[in-house]
Amino acid sequence: MAISNPFRYPPTDNRLPRLLLAVILACPPGLALASEPRFTPTDILNWEKEVFEGETQYEPVEIDGREALHASCDNSASGLYLKKTIDLERTPILEWSWRVDETFSGIDETTRAGDDYPARVYVVKDGGLLRWRTRAINYVWASEKPEGADWPNAYASQARMLAVRSGAPDETGQWVTERRNVREDFRQLHDREIDTIDAVAIMTDCDDTERTIEAWYGKIRFLPE
Template sequence: MNPRLPLLFALLGSLAAAPALAGSAVVRFVPGELNGWQVKSFQGETTYTPGRIDGRSGLHAEAKGTASGLFREQRIDLTQTPVIAWDWRVDALPQNGPDERSKAGDDFAARVYVVISGGVAFWKTRTLVYVWAAREPAGAHWDNPFTGNAKMLVLRSGPKDLRHWQHETRNLAADLRTAFGEDIPAVDAVAIMTDMDNSGRAAEAWYGDIEFRAAP
């Protein structure tokens, strides 16, 4: 098994004591500030550095054969804020890597995770992972090659939008229903990761604010 999975499950098994449901219409996370974010390392350390590019603040991520992520625990009520929105930018994609649906190719320049904790039954933890892929086309989706509890969904693909900030808005509640076949009322954590541990290649990305919003 990929070592990142038991570590991820162990982390998320602790989320049963996460903060109470957010009651505001907008729940905002700001990765560039790192306040309230924690590091989880799987293979070496991806560097995460707050900075500015193109006149905008963000969190710069650079991986060279490494995999570590940042996560933030907060229970989000999807009946109030079912929409997730964020900005991201990829400056360097891995070149000529393995099949991204395979264990050897399970590396992405940018990932945004939302996590539903299984509580003490950590093996029931489920994760939806939005990715910027190098080769798989936008709209592609599959079970993570290491566990069916993690569902992959490609939002951006290839070099077309490289080195430019891109904005994403998703109906997270609907995406979770499609991924797992049921209505999920809340999520327990959000995470970001730029990782290249399986292929040993390099990638570079930026992350902006991540928001949970009420439906329009």
């Protein structure tokens, strides 16, 4: 797939700004998903793949009595994404579940050297012909940044990071369900009023820190407010 990427900083850097996962490409016009779009771990596994450095392994598993997508990362960075218009006027609430047993230590997530996350779920608003207007929000399970913190991505400032969770849980094996109002988050983080998004993605990456990490993803769905 040909990549036309205006968010490469500096211009000579041959790395794609990972947060956008190539979904900044023109998304073909299409109908919004039906009300309450829902994606099972098996659905997510069949999303398009984007590989940056090595390949994070994603496989369906059953754990804790539930279906999940297991992400296993070994000095790698690759993600899964779906390019699809989702109507935020009808379903602005993004809900997902995830599990992380450990996080990274001693990293600065605001730098490229520390731009690794055990788990992230993110949404993208495509800028169309105006590529520089593309915006993304990464909902991340942070390692060092405190819960609730937000900051520009180290590779592409058009993507904002939001620490929904931070640090390893007190007990391993704990699933957490999150809910975010995507319209409100775009308003607060990007000062944008939007009615739709054009893509949703997940990624577990550990190539910048050259370490290993794993995570589990459950269902992802969009709900009415």
